[in-house]
Amino acid sequence: MATMPDPTEDDESNAHTLPDAAEEAAAQPSTSTSYEYQALDATRNQFRLVKLRRVSSGPVQCELSTFDIVDAPPYVALSYTWGAPNPAYPILVDDGGVLSIRENLHSFLLELREEDLHKDTPPWNLWIDQICIKQSDVSERNAQVAMMGRIYSDAAIVIVWMSGVPLQDDLNRPWQYTLDGFLQIVWGFKGTKGWD
DSSP: OOOOOOOOOSSSSSSSSEEOOOHHHHOOOOOOBOOOOOOOOOOTTTEEEEEEEOSSSSEEEEEEEEEEGGGGOEEEEEEEOOOOSSSEEEEETTTEEEEEEEEHHHHHHHHHHHHHHTSOOOOEEEOHHHEEEEETHHHHHHHHHHHHHHHHHHSSEEEEEOOOOOOOOOTOOOOHHHHHHHHHHHHHHHSSTTTO
């Protein structure tokens, strides 16, 4: 297993591990059918939300749903850096379609999946641009980028994922403690009206 570095430690040991490239390749789905997005209706200001499925290993699995922005359920928006295009990691969408995502997002989804496995609340609705926008469709991408201000401002919570970004010395806290604390707050919030 490859180790995620702790920015407060000099050595490579850390409790958080990610599959190395060979393990990830072995875990890839047997079919490589690319996920086919359903078209959005731009006149209705539609967008997609993603939910992680609770699986303990293998590729990340999720479901995509389409909503009019005025009728969307509560959701969490993710802000993060995309990072380099390689390596790319496959995720399974809606029972079999495959999307490739970048390493930084993959790290976030693995961390979230690990935390979410132990919760008895429904999975989050998430807005993640790399998954929720059909990146190969320039027209859709431009329309969704134009809506991003509203998407972020309407989110119940915005997560800023900083994996791979060196923390400032004055923060003096490893990223995983920040995420763990944040997730405890969010799961407490999910018990309130609108998250049921």
